[in-house]
Amino acid sequence: MIRYAYIIPLLPLLAFFVNIAVGRRLPRKGDWVSIAAIGAGLAMSIAIFFEVFRIHDPNFKYHIVYPWLDIGGRFVVKAGILVDNLTAVMLVVVTGVSTLVHIFSVGYMHGDPRYSRFFAYLSVFSFSMLGLVLAESFFFIYIFWELVGVASYLLIGFWFEKKSAADACKKAFIVNRIGDFGFLIGFLILYSATGVLGYDEVFQGISEGKVAGTLLTLAGIGIFCGAIGKSAQFPLHVWLPDAMEGPTPVSALIHAATMVAAGVYLVGRVYPIFTPDAFLVIAYIGLLTLFISATIALASRDIKKVLAYSTCSQLGFMIMGLGVGGFTAGLLHLTTHAAFKACLFLGSGSVIHAVHSQDIFEMGGLWKKMKITAATFIIATLAIAGVPGFSGFYSKDMILAAALEFGMRHPQHMIIFVVTLFTAGMTAFYMFRLVILTFFGKPRDHHKYDHAHESPPNMSVPLVILAVLSFAFWFKAPLAEKGWFEVLVPKPASAVSASFAVPANAGLSAEAPAGAKGEHDLHLAHKAHTIAMYSSVGVAGLGILLAFGIYMLGWVDPDKVAAKFPRLHDFLVNKWYFDELYEATAVNGTKALSRALAWFDLHVVDGLVNLCAQVAVWVSFLAGKFDNAVVDGAVNGVATVTIESGSFFRRFQTGKLYHYVYILAGGVLIIYLVKAF
Numbered sequence: 150m151i152r153y154a155y156i157i158p159l160l161p162l163l164a165f166f167v168n169i170a171v172g173r174r175l176p177r178k179g180d181w182v183s184i185a186a187i188g189a190g191l192a193m194s195i196a197i198f199f200e201v202f203r204i205h206d207p208n209f210k211y212h213i214v215y216p217w218l219d220i221g222g223r224f225v226v227k228a229g230i231l232v233d234n235l236t237a238v239m240l241v242v243v244t245g246v247s248t249l250v251h252i253f254s255v256g257y258m259h260g261d262p263r264y265s266r267f268f269a270y271l272s273v274f275s276f277s278m279l280g281l282v283l284a285e286s287f288f289f290i291y292i293f294w295e296l297v298g299v300a301s302y303l304l305i306g307f308w309f310e311k312k313s314a315a316d317a318c319k320k321a322f323i324v325n326r327i328g329d330f331g332f333l334i335g336f337l338i339l340y341s342a343t344g345v346l347g348y349d350e351v352f353q354g355i356s357e358g359k360v361a362g363t364l365l366t367l368a369g370i371g372i373f374c375g376a377i378g379k380s381a382q383f384p385l386h387v388w389l390p391d392a393m394e395g396p397t398p399v400s401a402l403i404h405a406a407t408m409v410a411a412g413v414y415l416v417g418r419v420y421p422i423f424t425p426d427a428f429l430v431i432a433y434i435g436l437l438t439l440f441i442s443a444t445i446a447l448a449s450r451d452i453k454k455v456l457a458y459s460t461c462s463q464l465g466f467m468i469m470g471l472g473v474g475g476f477t478a479g480l481l482h483l484t485t486h487a488a489f490k491a492c493l494f495l496g497s498g499s500v501i502h503a504v505h506s507q508d509i510f511e512m513g514g515l516w517k518k519m520k521i522t523a524a525t526f527i528i529a530t531l532a533i534a535g536v537p538g539f540s541g542f543y544s545k546d547m548i549l550a551a552a553l554e555f556g557m558r559h560p561q562h563m564i565i566f567v568v569t570l571f572t573a574g575m576t577a578f579y580m581f582r583l584v585i586l587t588f589f590g591k592p593r594d595h596h597k598y599d600h601a602h603e604s605p606p607n608m609s610v611p612l613v614i615l616a617v618l619s620f621a622f623w624f625k626a627p628l629a630e631k632g633w634f635e636v637l638v639p640k641p642a643s644a645v646s647a648s649f650a651v652p653a654n655a656g657l658s659a660e661a662p663a664g665a666k667g668e669h670d671l672h673l674a675h676k677a678h679t680i681a682m683y684s685s686v687g688v689a690g691l692g693i694l695l696a697f698g699i700y701m702l703g704w705v706d707p708d709k710v711a712a713k714f715p716r717l718h719d720f721l722v723n724k725w726y727f728d729e730l731y732e733a734t735a736v737n738g739t740k741a742l743s744r745a746l747a748w749f750d751l752h753v754v755d756g757l758v759n760l761c762a763q764v765a766v767w768v769s770f771l772a773g774k775f776d777n778a779v780v781d782g783a784v785n786g787v788a789t790v791t792i793e794s795g796s797f798f799r800r801f802q803t804g805k806l807y808h809y810v811y812i813l814a815g816g817v818l819i820i821y822l823v824k825a826f
Contacts (some may be wrong), residue, residue, distance in 0.1 A: 150196040151211045155230050157193050157240065158279035160186040165272040172265030183268040184251045187275055191248045194240035201237040206619045207639050209234055212285060214347065226346065231285035234637040235480065238708070239282045239414060242487045243407055243781075247275045249611035253495050256503060256608040268306060271402065274300035278407045282414065286346040287336040290418070294332065294375060294411070298325050301408050305395040308623040314394040321388040328378020328385050338364060353422050365645065368793025369427035372419060373434075380412025380464045383437040387727050389461055393453040397498030400453060401491045409460060413467045413483045420476055421644040430554075432472025432565060439465025440568050441725060443575040447582075448711075448721035451771040452497045455583050459533065461489060462576060466548050466569070473565060475551025476640035481527040482548055484634065485540035485624065489532035492615035496526035499604040499612065501586060504597040509583060514592040518601040521609045524590045525616035530584050532619040534577035543621045543632070545573060546682050556678035570684055577692030585700040 164186035172179030201209060214229030251271060258267050277296035284290035299523035306318025340346055355365065376382065389409065393400055403409065416423075416431065423431070444463035449455045463486050470479035500515065501507055501520040503707030516523045532539035535546070549569060556563035592598035603609065608634070625632030698704040711718040722730070 150193060151232050152192065152213075154197055154211075154232050154236075154240070154283060155545050157190040157244070158283060160190050160276040161272040161279070164823040165269050165276060168265050168269035169271065172269060175265070178268075180251075180255055180264070180268050183272045184248070184463070186254075186272060187244060187248050187251055190279065191241075191244040193354070194237075194244045195230065195519060197797050198237045198241045201234055202633065202637070207234065207637055209441045212349070214285060226285065226288055228289065229285045230283045231348065232283070235414075236282055238266070238480075238484055238634070239637065240279070242410075242484055243275070245276050246487055246491045246615075247271070247278075247390075247402060247641070248612060248797065249491065250398045250402040250495070252458070252500070253268045253401070253611045254396075255261050256605050257398055257498055258396060263307070267396070268305065270300060270303045271398075274304060274402065274407070278411065281411055285348060287339065287348070287419075288346045288353065290415070291336060294329065294379070294415075294658050297379070297408055297411060298322060298329065299390075301325075301403050304403060305392045305398040306396055307399065313391075317388075317391040317394040318367075324385050324388040328374045328376070331371045331374025335368045335374065338368040338371065340485060342368075348419065353654050355644040356423055363432065363647075366424045366426045369419075370421070370430055371421040372678050373427065373431055376412030376415050376468070377434065378412070379415070380409050380462050380468065381438075382412070382434050382465065382468055383441060384727070386438055386442065386461050386616065387724075387731065390454050390724070393451070393457050397453070397494060397501060400457070401494035401498070404454075409464055410483050410487065413464065413471070413479060413564055416468065416471050417476065417480045417483075420471070421641050423643075424645050428461065428472050428474070429562075430472075432469050432562075435467070435469030435472055436565050436568055436654075437465070439469060439572050443572045443579065444721055446579045447575065448718060448736040450510055452500065452509050452512075452583065452587065453494075453507055455509070455579065456490070456493050456497055459576065459580065462489065462572065463533070466545065466572075469565065469569060470548035470551055473551050473555035473562075474640070475548055477635050477638055478551050479546065479548035480638055481624070481632075481634050482541075482544035485532070485544040485619075488615050488618035489529040489539075489541060492525055492529035492612055493533070495608070495612055495615065496522050496529065496823040499608055500526075502604055502608070502708075503601040504594075505600075506594070506597055511594040511597060512587045513590045513594075514588070514598060515601055518714040519588075519603050521603055522612060525609075526582055526588070528616040529619050530580045534580055534693060535573055535685050536577075536693075537686060538621055540619050540621050540624055542685070543625055546678075546685050549573065549681035550674075550678040553681045554674055557673055557677060566681075570681075570688055573685055573694040576690030577689040581696035582700055585696060589701060590657040621811040660792060 160494070161183065164183045167175075167182050168179045172182070175182065211232040212229070214227040216225065217228035218224070218226040251268070254267065254271065258264055261267060275299065277293050277300050281290055281293035281297060284293055302318045302322045305321050306314050308314045311317070336346075339351050339354075339360060342360035343351050345351055345354060354360065360368065378385045392403065395403075439462045442458045442465060446455050446458035448463065449458060463482070467479045467482050467486070470482065497507075499519065502521060503522075504511070504512060504515070528539070532541035534543045549566065552566040552569050556566040624634055699707060720726070
């Protein structure tokens with residue numbers, strides 16, 4: 150089945166063409182075409198995963214390429230697919246979440262006038278994301294990277310008649326272009342240095358020393374800029390919460406397991422190219438993102454905005470984990486997060502569908518009306534909060550252990566672990582705040598509560614499936630030393646170690662060989678894991694306890710706290726004023742630059758053009774005067790002299806004899822008189 154993996158992205162692509170062309174005229178407006186296509190892709194992905202799982206080789210790789218473009222042998226691009234253990238996992242994640250979102254959309258989008266178009270857009274997004282996962286070179290991953298951006302633009306702005314949705318899709322597209330430009334520069338640096346585009350070929354070129362040092366660090370950071378954009382990392386995180394303007398299934402598809410996960414997947418896929426300095430940048434960008442996003446989620450009232458900032462924060466956990474050397478931990482959290490965050494987003498869609506509101510302070514008591522939604526939502530919340538027994542605890546614990554181990558080896562960076570641990574506690578607090586205000590307590594809007602009802606099976610069944618997948622036993626047996634993911638997706642060997650001399654105080658050591666600790670002390674790693682595990686359980690429990698104490702038992706009145714610290718509250722409500730900052734600097738700066746360029750164009754460029762035109766007019770005027778007065782005057786003067794002289798001498802040619810006699814006599818008389826005197 151592995152050799153047919155290329156068919157998986159082609160199925161949703163075919164569904165896109167069918168739905169966009171004739172979907173409106175098909176039974177049920179063609180939703181079954183998209184569902185069947187992605188469902189078939191899921192079946193093939195599961196088959197590939199079990200085939201890889203049966204082989205159980207951490208180094209398994211199926212790599213096939215064909216010549217695609219050859220320009221005189223100077224520029225050669227190969228097309229093909231790469232299927233390894235990470236690819237097999239990501240195929241299941243993408244097709245699995247996408248299939249459930251397709252099914253959920255049948256109920257959620259029912260009656261929408263552009264129903265068939267919505268499923269066409271879902272299909273083209275799935276095609277782009279699957280192509281990105283299967284790409285075997287920087288060239289093709291960049292192509293699918295941009296296609297994912299276009300598809301997300303169409304989905305976020307699906308309800309484009311709403312100004313907020315239209316603005317959100319433009320914001321997402323423009324912000325992502327900033328990160329993608331860095332990605333382009335990064336892989337062009339690698340291509341110019343190595344002359345190849347395939348992953349393995351580039352890694353080989355780096356290991357041979359074709360690119361090293363600062364240039365390699367810049368190339369790695371440039372590629373990471375693409376991840377900053379797609380995975381909504383600081384400072385390009387501002388697009389993700391606004392993207393909640395799209396339909397809720399879009400939020401689940403794009404912002405739970407697919408588009409935002411693309412950046413984390415990219416970092417994992419090209420992990421061997423990063424230098425120690427690049428890893429340090431990655432770690433601190435992730436740290437800033439996870440902390441800033443979590444603080445904003447504390448004060449948000451919109452159920453989808455809370456989940457959006459939660460997504461930003463969790464992506465920060467993944468990126469930070471990858472930056473401190475927790476390769477397996479970061480990618481495992483990507484996998485576990487896909488299930489419980491998709492469950493949370495679809496659960497929020499079920500709630501919004503029932504109460505027609507996104508404000509959690511207009512909800513309350515919905516447990517009695519929506520038991521399936523509430524139960525699945527709570528299970529997913531337990532997972533993201535890091536409660537033992539759930540998948541989020543398993544993966545987040547590994548990330549915290551990697552951060553602590555890194556801090557123990559490099560005490561100057563211990564702040565990474567401290568802030569990450571504190572943010573894990575904040576995550577448990579704001580997520581249970583969301584659960585309590587939505588499902589427990591008394592209804593705060595009785596009109597909305599009275600009309601609330603459980604969602605139909607095509608919406609609730611995906612919730613149940615995702616909730617079941619949020620338990621830890623899918624990834625690790627209770628008494629097992631390692632889970633299957635740890636075995637199949639170990640840290641890869643670094644391509645940098647052979648060509649990059651690691652400074653003593655660089656902050657990160659060279660990457661260890663795949664599947665081994667290298668120079669890492671196993672005792673220190675075990676100690677870090679033990680401390681991190683107990684610490685994560687403690688902060689998660691404290692966060693949950695505070696949430697229940699404040700919002701259920703009334704230990705503290707949140708409104709009074711907000712009133713006591715109005716500036717801090719406004720700071721968080723206004724999302725650290727990032728939008729205002731970017732509006733005042735980047736946006737207004739761009740507008741000011743545009744106005745300056747317009748003035749320059751109007752007054753300088755056009756002024757020079759107009760001056761040249763005026764000078765030409767003046768020169769033409771003077772040339773005309775010269776031509777009329779001098780050139781034409783000279784010509785006309787010759788003609789006039791000729792005419793006048795001719796007229797004068799014509800008088801002597803009368804043709805009468807006596808006139809000639811008179812003239813002859815006069816002439817003789819004149820001669821005589823001249824001689825006489």
